[in-house]
Amino acid sequence: MSGYRLADGGLVDRATALSFTFDGKRLDGFAGDTLASALIANGVTLVGRSFKYHRPRGILSAGTEEPNALMTLGEGSRAEPNIPATTTELFEGLVARSQNRWPSLGLDLLAATRPLAPMLVAGFYYKTFMGPTKRSWMLFEPFIRRAAGLGAPPTGADPDCYDRRNHFCDVLIVGGGPAGIAAALQAARSGARVTLADDAAAPGGALRGSRTRIDGEPAGAWLARSIAELDALGATRLPRTTVFGYYDHQTLGAVERVTDHLATTDGSSPRQRYWIVRARHVVLCAGAVERPLVFPGNDRPGVMLADAVRLYAYRHGVACGRKVALFTNNDSAYGVVRDLSAAGAPLTAVIDARAEIPEACRRAAHDAGVELIAGSVVRGTHGGRSLSALDIGGVGGSGTVRRLDVDCLAVSGGWTPRVHLASQMGGPPTFDARLQSFLPGAPSTGWIAAGAMAGTLETAGCLAEGADAGDRAARAVGLEPTATPDIEVSEELTGYQPLVIPAIRGRGKAFVDLQNDVAASDVELARREGYVSVEHLKRYTTLGMATDQGKTSNVNAIALMAEGRAGGSAEVGTTRFRAPYTPVTLGALAGRHTGAHFQAERRTPMHDWHVANGAVMSPVGPWLRPRAYLRAGETLREAYIREAGNVREQVGVCDVSTLGKIDIQGPDAGKFLNRVYSNGFKTLAVGKARYGVMLRDDGMLLDDGTTWRLDETAYLMTTTTGAAAPVMQHLERLLNVAWPNLQVNVTSTTSHWASMSLAGPRARDVLADLLDETDVSGDALPFMAVRRSSIAGVPVIVARLSFSGELAYEIFCGAGYGLAAWRRVLEVGAAHGIMPYGTEALGTLRIEKGHIAGGEMDGRISPHHVGLAGMLSKRKPYFGSALANRDGLLDPERYEIVGLVSRAGEPLRAGAHVVSGPAGNPGPSQGFISSTTFSPALGKEIALALVKGGDARRGEVMYAADPVHRRHLEVDVVSPHFHDPDGTRMKD
Amino acid sequence: MRILCPCCGERDAREFTYCGDASRVMPALDAEADAWAAYVWGRKNPRGPHEEYWQHAHGCRHWLRVTRNTETHEILSVLLEGPWRARHEAKDPR
Numbered sequence A: 001m002s003g004y005r006l007a008d009g010g011l012v013d014r015a016t017a018l019s020f021t022f023d024g025k026r027l028d029g030f031a032g033d034t035l036a037s038a039l040i041a042n043g044v045t046l047v048g049r050s051f052k053y054h055r056p057r058g059i060l061s062a063g064t065e066e067p068n069a070l071m072t073l074g075e076g077s078r079a080e081p082n083i084p085a086t087t088t089e090l091f092e093g094l095v096a097r098s099q100n101r102w103p104s105l106g107l108d109l110l111a112a113t114r115p116l117a118p119m120l121v122a123g124f125y126y127k128t129f130m131g132p133t134k135r136s137w138m139l140f141e142p143f144i145r146r147a148a149g150l151g152a153p154p155t156g157a158d159p160d161c162y163d164r165r166n167h168f169c170d171v172l173i174v175g176g177g178p179a180g181i182a183a184a185l186q187a188a189r190s191g192a193r194v195t196l197a198d199d200a201a202a203p204g205g206a207l208r209g210s211r212t213r214i215d216g217e218p219a220g221a222w223l224a225r226s227i228a229e230l231d232a233l234g235a236t237r238l239p240r241t242t243v244f245g246y247y248d249h250q251t252l253g254a255v256e257r258v259t260d261h262l263a264t265t266d267g268s269s270p271r272q273r274y275w276i277v278r279a280r281h282v283v284l285c286a287g288a289v290e291r292p293l294v295f296p297g298n299d300r301p302g303v304m305l306a307d308a309v310r311l312y313a314y315r316h317g318v319a320c321g322r323k324v325a326l327f328t329n330n331d332s333a334y335g336v337v338r339d340l341s342a343a344g345a346p347l348t349a350v351i352d353a354r355a356e357i358p359e360a361c362r363r364a365a366h367d368a369g370v371e372l373i374a375g376s377v378v379r380g381t382h383g384g385r386s387l388s389a390l391d392i393g394g395v396g397g398s399g400t401v402r403r404l405d406v407d408c409l410a411v412s413g414g415w416t417p418r419v420h421l422a423s424q425m426g427g428p429p430t431f432d433a434r435l436q437s438f439l440p441g442a443p444s445t446g447w448i449a450a451g452a453m454a455g456t457l458e459t460a461g462c463l464a465e466g467a468d469a470g471d472r473a474a475r476a477v478g479l480e481p482t483a484t485p486d487i488e489v490s491e492e493l494t495g496y497q498p499l500v501i502p503a504i505r506g507r508g509k510a511f512v513d514l515q516n517d518v519a520a521s522d523v524e525l526a527r528r529e530g531y532v533s534v535e536h537l538k539r540y541t542t543l544g545m546a547t548d549q550g551k552t553s554n555v556n557a558i559a560l561m562a563e564g565r566a567g568g569s570a571e572v573g574t575t576r577f578r579a580p581y582t583p584v585t586l587g588a589l590a591g592r593h594t595g596a597h598f599q600a601e602r603r604t605p606m607h608d609w610h611v612a613n614g615a616v617m618s619p620v621g622p623w624l625r626p627r628a629y630l631r632a633g634e635t636l637r638e639a640y641i642r643e644a645g646n647v648r649e650q651v652g653v654c655d656v657s658t659l660g661k662i663d664i665q666g667p668d669a670g671k672f673l674n675r676v677y678s679n680g681f682k683t684l685a686v687g688k689a690r691y692g693v694m695l696r697d698d699g700m701l702l703d704d705g706t707t708w709r710l711d712e713t714a715y716l717m718t719t720t721t722g723a724a725a726p727v728m729q730h731l732e733r734l735l736n737v738a739w740p741n742l743q744v745n746v747t748s749t750t751s752h753w754a755s756m757s758l759a760g761p762r763a764r765d766v767l768a769d770l771l772d773e774t775d776v777s778g779d780a781l782p783f784m785a786v787r788r789s790s791i792a793g794v795p796v797i798v799a800r801l802s803f804s805g806e807l808a809y810e811i812f813c814g815a816g817y818g819l820a821a822w823r824r825v826l827e828v829g830a831a832h833g834i835m836p837y838g839t840e841a842l843g844t845l846r847i848e849k850g851h852i853a854g855g856e857m858d859g860r861i862s863p864h865h866v867g868l869a870g871m872l873s874k875r876k877p878y879f880g881s882a883l884a885n886r887d888g889l890l891d892p893e894r895y896e897i898v899g900l901v902s903r904a905g906e907p908l909r910a911g912a913h914v915v916s917g918p919a920g921n922p923g924p925s926q927g928f929i930s931s932t933t934f935s936p937a938l939g940k941e942i943a944l945a946l947v948k949g950g951d952a953r954r955g956e957v958m959y960a961a962d963p964v965h966r967r968h969l970e971v972d973v974v975s976p977h978f979h980d981p982d983g984t985r986m987k988d
Numbered sequence B: 001m002r003i004l005c006p007c008c009g010e011r012d013a014r015e016f017t018y019c020g021d022a023s024r025v026m027p028a029l030d031a032e033a034d035a036w037a038a039y040v041w042g043r044k045n046p047r048g049p050h051e052e053y054w055q056h057a058h059g060c061r062h063w064l065r066v067t068r069n070t071e072t073h074e075i076l077s078v079l080l081e082g083p084w085r086a087r088h089e090a091k092d093p094r
């Protein structure tokens, strides 16, 4: 193929030259070119290597259906693989690279995989995974994996910005061709809020640059007039926008390519914008794709779709070859014959598979002075990396073979409506014998298909059908349509009449799916092997599973499968098309929800103090919490050991504002809590707190925490940080669904309160200095007491609770006072040796006490596993009680919580398995380590673990097996209550 | 999907949390383990209309009884659940 720029014609701006590079070579084009049209104009024929066999491939189409001309565009972190050259608008400085070749496109050493071709037939994945070929798979796998594929993704973070937008309209029109514009006009004229989305840069579809005349004017004039009217009516037009998915309840996803076509941007616009469109009614005018014909050597560069050859001539002023022949089986290609003559790039011959050719077609060929070779097909192609000649013979192998020298072959096998979006929200596409293709099935929601997508190929029909669809859509949203003006369209060929020829046999591979390298022989092999379902065929041969989703291949493959079957293609049917219609960049879906914006970050009122005082912050769910406060030269480990030790010896303060807090009020609040918690809550007095355990309906642990009775009818529940939302939802569920008659209200107050835990033997001394006029003696403020008080006039609630096992108090104040109260605690505490402590020390202290937390409460744990069976009341029913004591949970071999001590003093790791045997003979897993720490109180490396029959194994020596880190450590199994098991320290 | 919250109007499904089959009736707390086992683990997974709970978690937080066709995702009715149910049903002609 030797394409070139025609002397005139096309919609390109010949005054604006643009330079770009392809595989490092500088080339030139014009504004208005696509990358594909510019490559053809520069005589570039070879643009890529095929997926499996590394065969040379050229540009096939001029649209989103392109299977071959996939490029990597841009450089560095902006490089984007697998972009069709046919949909890429040219800009100054564009950098394009071909893919799947090494070291270069011309000299592709990976083409050496071709001797492996017999291995790569249909179903080769399945065949090689099992049976005698398993060995050869092992041998060839690394090589095949490297050789097969598309472009490589960039490894750096995406530097571009993306946006998301929600959009509402009465009528969404998908596709800006004649049908779409006619529909948009009629709907907008009726007063509907109309949105017109089109994937091209400019509206018009097939009309753009065409020779068709509408109402006596060139089509371009009608287009300009129509667009001006739409704009005046206030329609939203979305150019360069692909509607890729049609979802439930009239929600559609679209991606607008905002700056991809620009050489430079000022940074004020996102690269792409993801539109979530909610449309009351939808008109689908997505058009149709031309089908290739399947014949030997049909993948040689220079073989193109006929309509693409026409389009490059009249839209871009580019001829695709010096000697171009056309091969067809239907009438529509004769429009190409006329248009190419008019564009100054006449054909040399038309090869028509049909013996009987309609008079209008004969006349078109004759008028264009083109030789018509009827009743013939292309039986083979010649040339290396580009087409040089054809073998032409009779249909079915009859007649002598004639050789015809050409450098481009335009192929038309008929038209395939783009039914994808309709298939996502409708019944199965239905086979149409006239088209020899599938039409949209019955809608399952509010949409209408019109134009080529609905099987209407002529412009006049598209305009009429589009206008009618616009009227129907207007009616569907409750508006009265206006009269449709008559539109006159210049004479066009209206016949179609395709001859069905699923595949032409001969020497060489005849490809059905160019992108996934599936040949007719693969489909036939699958058929011989008994694959009769189109769903199986797809998976077995990988047909239609590439990035182009088989837009040019599905219908041909189905026709091949249907050969010899009475019901034909209608009986075979087609697979359902899934979103996205064309590939969507993940960045567009993520929008601005990346990095720190991925999830809203929650900070406690004391956050800034932590950061300013050496805290190492770490995420706990959405919260940021201090792990430890590092002093100069300290490691994290040294810091938390110091902090935990200080709590045991003097006093520490910890920010516990992240604890979930739920305000529970109402006359039935006590009754409610008594049902929610597994232990008794009936007797909880005003001014007292109680530790409680709550279960799920299946009897497993949901959460634990303390609830404080503030008043006759008012309680404050605390939950673990992670379970705040699930517990809130659980309570709401019970009050709405199970017990709607209970007079109780629940409100989440987590972020209303700033909370801190003051812990250590000197906590009472600090508290005495801290609170305004409050008796903090053991008699006045006993264990589990709750009191209202104040700090420098700021109201607080103080509860004497302990998570660390030390004498401890929780102090709650309004979030706005949190920072001031925290500072005050540290000021007052300075004289008593106070230090702030973080989550590492908090964890250490609770592990030393054997208290469970997130590591243990993983959703598979019941109170019987963690020593909390005593919390299950036998005197009352409670939520989860019916299943809390089922046999499986009482099995003596159930997991039970134990303490582990590392015998050699090596640190243990959470997630390690607990086994009975030494390294080399570990035996089966007996459980797992859930939490680990170094215990300053014991001076040892300790852990909590869940071990089968754990209670009975105390005193045994076992092993912590961590093969991932190549560790196998001897451990003593002990009670989980490492420190002060009687709890005398906290109750003093 | 879109759900017509009786409180807030038509809102996107992402504002709601699916909360399970609403056709099952929770046994009394003191009911036998078998009744609870059937309630907790028995699932019909019907094709067609299905009553289910949705909570408008990122909205009014009401619990809703939604009848949804599991085959087409068509939503046939949305009713308030909980203490407001009776008042809502009195106003709703259905």
Ligand SMILES: [Zn+2]
Binding pocket: B005, B006, B007, B008, B009, B056, B059, B060, B061, B062
């Ligand atoms: Zn609501």
